[in-house]
Amino acid sequence: MNNKIYSNRAWWLILPMLLLVAFSAIIPLMTVVNYSVQDVFDANTRFFTGVEWFQETLNNPALQAALVRQFAFSLTVLAIEVPLGIGIALLMPKKGWQASAILILVTMPLLIPWNVVGSIWQIFTRGDIGLMGWGLRELGYGYNITRSAVDAWGTIILMDVWHWTPLIALLCYSGLRSIPDAYYQAARIDRASRWAVFRYIQLPKLTNVLVIGILLRFMHSFMIYAEPFVLTGGGPGNSTTFLSQSLTTMAIGQQDLGPSAAFSLIYFLIILLVCWVFYTAIMNLQKDKQLDKGA
Amino acid sequence: MNQSIPTTPEAVRKQAAAADARRRRQARPVSRQWRRRGLMTAYIVFVLLPVYWLLNMSFQSNSEILGALTLWPQDFTLEHYAKIFTDSNWYMGYVNSIAYVLMNMLISLAVALPAAYAFSRYRFIGDKHLFFWLLTNLMAPPAVFLLPYFQLYYTVGLFDTHVAVALAHCLFNIPLAVWILEGFMSSVPKEIDETAFIDGYSFPRFFVKIFIPMISSGIGVTLFFLFMFSWVELLLASTLTATNAQPIGSVMTQTKGASGIDWGALSAAGVLTILPGIVVVYFVRNHIAKGFALGRT
Amino acid sequence: MEWMVWTTPTAIFFSVIAVILLGMTAWELASPTIERRGFLPIATTRGDRLFIGLLCAAYIHLMVVGFTSISLWLALAISILWLVILMRWG
Incomplete structure (x- = not known):
């Protein structure tokens, strides 16, 4: 569909959406920028501080550590969830009542409120009342997420895999369903191996949905807040404190408007850069596809 | 299955595909089918286990929860739900x-x-x-x-x-x-x-x-x-x-x-x-x- | 508007952004952009280059503020220079 009509009247169709989103995005963003250069006590008592908050935030070792942890976390969950999601999509049955049943079961974790996900895992992993915590202790492993940073990390990653692999799996499942049967028949005539079918038929069809999946997953893991907050509270120590939680503690807990605004902006700039890289990648993929079709 | 002679190209293709699928199902080693099902079941269990545990807890009284660990509610109670709905x-x-x-x-x-x-x-x-x-x-x-x-x-x-x-x-x-x-x-x-x-x-x-x-x-x-x-x-x-x-x-x-x-x-x-x-x-x-x-x- | 705690520098900043956007729209109406390849690895339109330039400017400012003691004005000068280079040859 690259033969779109050029018409600036289309702006009228966009306008209502634009006004609403601008109301909830641009006005707050402007306010954040204003906060970030001042020391605000209340609306009448405020001092201009210039770039001091930015300087402080960028050189704050706790926040730098949170940023590093954040990237480590996001990349780890992506590395686990993407292959696992593809695998599950390949395993899911394609028709019959089992297909519907499994679809509903697999989708379920996605629709649980994030703090409830935290609660579920909190209950599940507690040493005294949780199946997993109790089970691991019975097996002789001194599992304790409030003491051991390794256990806390492992649990949060497991929780995220539990929570979000379904998204990748469903995207891939629906990508796989769009492959015409003729492709598989042709592959069978050629006596293609299972691996060759995956590599040359299924994977190319999946690239588009995978890029979307990775983009969504990266962004959501980057702003993960409620689940670790409920499960570990960022501890033990600061070992599972991610960016969103540092920010929320600063903004709500300590009411430090200036520094948290500066932090927000830096956070936002990182997101913006990553988002742009992904977006450009998606657009170029689509462009290549259209060129292929045209040729 | 309809074994009559197909008349349209679409029907021919459909019938061939169905026959082919049947042949394949029979030819595919049984062990592989079971492996597929086993893996899928394992994942479903992984998804359901924490949720089951939550469900289990919700039907237990607080003294049972904090007492010994039980795999299913021993004295089944709806008190928590009653509390929420009232x-x-x-x-x-x-x-x-x-x-x-x-x-x-x-x-x-x-x-x-x-x-x-x-x-x-x-x-x-x-x-x-x-x-x-x-x-x-x-x-x-x-x-x-x-x-x-x-x-x-x-x-x-x-x-x-x-x-x-x-x-x-x-x-x-x-x-x-x-x-x-x-x-x-x-x-x-x-x-x-x-x-x-x-x-x-x-x-x-x-x-x-x-x-x-x-x-x-x-x-x-x-x-x-x-x-x-x-x-x-x-x-x-x-x-x-x-x-x-x-x-x-x-x-x-x-x-x-x-x-x-x-x-x-x-x-x-x-x-x-x-x-x-x-x-x-x-x-x-x-x-x-x-x-x-x-x-x- | 009181709760938005405006200051002169941020007001100027947003005005400049608004003026740039309006200017780009006017320029686009006067002579539509053509997507082309410059020294950047992807084909870009005028608007893309502006965005890349502004994003770079933000990062340049952050680097200068956070990790050096160079004057901000210098960062601004570098950013504008880079923006011009991008717009012309990017």
């Missing part, structure tokens, strides 16, 4: 959550439909950049906007209302809706629009009568996503409300009493937050399989 503080949490989620779905869909149509059919100044800007809002961490939102809605006088949360969730839900719908609309051939206009349809009538039915599965998937992200979000929802519009998520934090956490009530409340999600998935299950790829395969 205490207005609790059940209003659900009503509030559902109220702002529905409002948000309505607002988002209403403004996203025309916008997505514009993006899928027209080129105009700044279209690509506008689209990208929308996506960045989808990615913006809610934590960034917490304080200004609080101030903004307080100033406008919407603080602690359902509308405030519904509007705040528009930040990420409208871009999401536009993005998904644009994918679906682009896969509808443009000739359909042109034919309808030649037939004398006005734009609004064409849009409602012809276009919307054509992308109904896209709308289904969009509603699924809108529900999902509004229902699961808590940070903004709890910041923008105090008592009148408090979402269930923040009511749940009240289970921390003086005598520790009320595990039973927490579990029961958790189970009840899962149910609406299951209902929604059930309704859109057939659309999900096809439409989850957002029209971009």
